Amino acid sequence: MRKTFKIKASDSHSSARTGIIHTPHGFIETPAFAPVASQGTVKGLPHSLLQTLGAQLILINSYHLYLRPGLETISRLGGIHSFISWQKPILSDSGGFQIYSLSPLVKVKKEGVEFTSHLDGEKIFLSPEDVTDIQIKLGSDIIMALDHFLPFPSSEEKMKEAVNLTTHWAQRSKAYFLQHHSPQLLWGISQGSVYWNLRKQSIEDLLEIEFDGYALGGLGIGEPKSQLEETIERADSLLPKDKPRYLMGIGFISDIIEAVERGIDLFDCVLPTRNARNGTLFTSKGKIVIKNVKYAQDQRPLDEDCSCYTCKNFSRAYLRHLYERQEISSAILNTIHNLHFYLDIFRKIRQAIQSNSYHRLKYSIIKKKEE
Amino acid sequence: MRKTFKIKASDSHSSARTGIIHTPHGFIETPAFAPVASQGTVKGLPHSLLQTLGAQLILINSYHLYLRPGLETISRLGGIHSFISWQKPILSDSGGFQIYSLSPLVKVKKEGVEFTSHLDGEKIFLSPEDVTDIQIKLGSDIIMALDHFLPFPSSEEKMKEAVNLTTHWAQRSKAYFLQHHSPQLLWGISQGSVYWNLRKQSIEDLLEIEFDGYALGGLGIGEPKSQLEETIERADSLLPKDKPRYLMGIGFISDIIEAVERGIDLFDCVLPTRNARNGTLFTSKGKIVIKNVKYAQDQRPLDEDCSCYTCKNFSRAYLRHLYERQEISSAILNTIHNLHFYLDIFRKIRQAIQSNSYHRLKYSIIKKKEE
Numbered sequence: 001m002r003k004t005f006k007i008k009a010s011d012s013h014s015s016a017r018t019g020i021i022h023t024p025h026g027f028i029e030t031p032a033f034a035p036v037a038s039q040g041t042v043k044g045l046p047h048s049l050l051q052t053l054g055a056q057l058i059l060i061n062s063y064h065l066y067l068r069p070g071l072e073t074i075s076r077l078g079g080i081h082s083f084i085s086w087q088k089p090i091l092s093d094s095g096g097f098q099i100y101s102l103s104p105l106v107k108v109k110k111e112g113v114e115f116t117s118h119l120d121g122e123k124i125f126l127s128p129e130d131v132t133d134i135q136i137k138l139g140s141d142i143i144m145a146l147d148h149f150l151p152f153p154s155s156e157e158k159m160k161e162a163v164n165l166t167t168h169w170a171q172r173s174k175a176y177f178l179q180h181h182s183p184q185l186l187w188g189i190s191q192g193s194v195y196w197n198l199r200k201q202s203i204e205d206l207l208e209i210e211f212d213g214y215a216l217g218g219l220g221i222g223e224p225k226s227q228l229e230e231t232i233e234r235a236d237s238l239l240p241k242d243k244p245r246y247l248m249g250i251g252f253i254s255d256i257i258e259a260v261e262r263g264i265d266l267f268d269c270v271l272p273t274r275n276a277r278n279g280t281l282f283t284s285k286g287k288i289v290i291k292n293v294k295y296a297q298d299q300r301p302l303d304e305d306c307s308c309y310t311c312k313n314f315s316r317a318y319l320r321h322l323y324e325r326q327e328i329s330s331a332i333l334n335t336i337h338n339l340h341f342y343l344d345i346f347r348k349i350r351q352a353i354q355s356n357s358y359h360r361l362k363y364s365i366i367k368k369k370e371e
Numbered sequence: 372m373r374k375t376f377k378i379k380a381s382d383s384h385s386s387a388r389t390g391i392i393h394t395p396h397g398f399i400e401t402p403a404f405a406p407v408a409s410q411g412t413v414k415g416l417p418h419s420l421l422q423t424l425g426a427q428l429i430l431i432n433s434y435h436l437y438l439r440p441g442l443e444t445i446s447r448l449g450g451i452h453s454f455i456s457w458q459k460p461i462l463s464d465s466g467g468f469q470i471y472s473l474s475p476l477v478k479v480k481k482e483g484v485e486f487t488s489h490l491d492g493e494k495i496f497l498s499p500e501d502v503t504d505i506q507i508k509l510g511s512d513i514i515m516a517l518d519h520f521l522p523f524p525s526s527e528e529k530m531k532e533a534v535n536l537t538t539h540w541a542q543r544s545k546a547y548f549l550q551h552h553s554p555q556l557l558w559g560i561s562q563g564s565v566y567w568n569l570r571k572q573s574i575e576d577l578l579e580i581e582f583d584g585y586a587l588g589g590l591g592i593g594e595p596k597s598q599l600e601e602t603i604e605r606a607d608s609l610l611p612k613d614k615p616r617y618l619m620g621i622g623f624i625s626d627i628i629e630a631v632e633r634g635i636d637l638f639d640c641v642l643p644t645r646n647a648r649n650g651t652l653f654t655s656k657g658k659i660v661i662k663n664v665k666y667a668q669d670q671r672p673l674d675e676d677c678s679c680y681t682c683k684n685f686s687r688a689y690l691r692h693l694y695e696r697q698e699i700s701s702a703i704l705n706t707i708h709n710l711h712f713y714l715d716i717f718r719k720i721r722q723a724i725q726s727n728s729y730h731r732l733k734y735s736i737i738k739k740k741e742e
Contacts, residue, residue: 039692039693039696040689041698042700043698043700044699045699046680046703046704047684048680048684068692068695069667073667073688076668077670077686083686083689085686277699296444299448299449309417313456314456315454315456317440317448318448318455320440321439321440321454322410324439325410325439327410327414328648328699328703329412329413329415329416329417332416332703
């Protein structure tokens with residue numbers, strides 16, 4: 001198995017580590033956060049501003065891009081990097097989550113998943129091979145194997161079936177991927193919710209198949225925090241140290257801090273960008289809901305400790321005005337701030353692990369939020 | 372009368388000239404285009420990108436900002452430049468146009484204008500002194516006196532009354548302004564539509580009162596092009612060369628080219644920004660309606676001759692995709708392009724006048740559009 005991940009430093013008090021994921025479009029320093037660019041753009045930000053913020057990679061959505069503009073268009077335009085003019089690493093979501101959450105009619109069979117497009121009701125069938133093929137053709141750097149995602153809570157019996165199907169699909173995804181000798185990375189997704197026996201089985205199945213990286217899927221959807229943390233901790237002891245681990249869709253800073261401590265390397269979430277558009281801003285002192293009338297004449301920046309363009313130039317009063325007027329600039333300036341906040345925390349996380357002071361950082365972040 | 376305008380070069384074949392308007396927040400090289408920032412932001416662009424495009428000034432809307440967030444808030448936050456964090460020149464529209472076009476109920480009296488807010492139906496009365504006072508307090512660099520605006524067509528009789536009222540209000544605006552010893556510039560607006568006898572009277576009245584600059588208002592709202600051009604041409608012979616002239620709200624490039632030739636120095640219009648958001652892009656070869664299916668796989672930039680960020684990085688196919696997905700990035704990238712297109716033409720206009728080759732530029736622009 002080729003090596004696409006290298007650990008640079010490990011925390012001596014926990015499983016936190018920094019490392020480098022090598023991809024066809026350059027490397028990603030971990031722990032890393034992938035801003036979500038479902039349709040090939042981070043909502044509210046042109047790529048130039050996203051790069052200024054230090055984003056190392058973005059996450060695109062195979063499901064959305066497969067439906068529109070379609071694979072043919074993206075292929076003709078030279079693949080996803082060329083189509084969207086983003087030359088850094090791109091991770092593509094398999095689309096499993098979107099199929100289950102957006103499609104009005106889904107039939108899951110052993111062969112694959114049959115669903116109706118949420119756009120026009122067209123009936124579509126996708127096998128795990130199809131989903132792998134779509135991502136090979138998109139040309140994303142990290143391909144996610146199709147998994148079977150269930151809501152929380154689901155019965156142990158149903159979850160067992162989902163895990164078995166996920167394993168079966170993972171095998172087929174890997175077999176298909178191997179035929180194509182692609183320099184792309186293929187990562188597997190484990191399921192099993194917080195049933196440890198099932199999560200364990202799922203991870204062990206994936207390990208046997210061998211992937212370039214391992215994701216924990218189906219989490220952050222309502223299960224108790226303690227069980228989430230326990231699952232990550234147990235997974236940490238099961239997963240090989242020399243492969244990157246990805247906790248899908250989880251975006252609360254408090255969860256991220258705990259997950260990094262338990263050996264997670266990669267995160268993605270719509271939280272910073274969606275909240276920005278809804279006027280909820282993250283700061284080192286807690287959340288700001290900018291539409292609140294108490295900010296109408298507040299001359300201070302969102303966060304006095306923040307060095308982003310928004311905080312260096314604009315008052316809460318102006319940001320509130322833009323939000324209330326539904327100006328596009330509101331979404332832009334808020335997104336700059338929230339993404340800067342996230343990417344900056346990840347920079348601090350990497351530095352802290354490097355200097356073996358992760359615990360100090362952890363408690364300073366938690367303490368600041370409680371002040 | 373203080374001098375706030377200086378001519379740098381005059382075209383030998385026409386009335387086109389380049390000059391400099393000095394304002395409390397720096398100078399404006401003319402002919403200049405003011406992007407519209409009604410609510411204190413150009414729609415779709417953070418200030419940093421607007422400055423990269425070379426915008427010299429922006430136009431804000433007294434009416435909108437007076438209603439929300441209100442004068443008190445803006446004053447407390449240090450005036451309009453401080454509130455919106457834009458340190459270059461700002462021109463404030465008097466709000467006359469908005470009162471007549473947005474308010475459901477308007478009563479025009481000699482004393483001023485009574486109207487109901489389009490937001491909450493509140494009854495508001497504003498005298499020309501009030502409107503001047505609002506702009507003094509906003510702290511904009513160029514203040515426009517309140518005028519009486521009529522739709523096109525209006526009868527000669529009604530227009531005569533509007534001109535008389537505009538003169539009366541202009542006198543009172545000037546008198547009020549003089550009491551405040553402000554370094555701001557006060558410009559007057561002439562009315563009279565394309566009735567030359569009335570427009571002439573209106574201009575002569577304003578000249579007698581003396582302003583720092585003279586605007587032609589009530590044009591570009593349906594009158595025939597030939598009559599528009601004739602009105603500007605005749606106004607040119609009446610207005611002193613050493614004062615700046617402003618053709619309000621007119622934004623078609625073809626009109627701008629003709630107006631510069633007839634001695635106009637300043638323009639503003641929502642056209643480039645509004646069209647950008649609606650997916651209509653200006654190029655040196657004519658308009659592009661980006662949603663058109665023929666661009667779905669078009670790898671070319673919007674305009675091969677354009678050096679803007681959008682054209683240097685993105686294909687028509689990607690821009691169409693963003694527009695179709697209603698991504699905020701669509702508005703941003705399109706606005707960058709359209710504003711660059713406008714501001715670039717104004718740079719070329721100034722260079723051409725400077726090198727006494729305005730006619731060559733004029734015909735190259737007209738010819739390119741016809742190709």
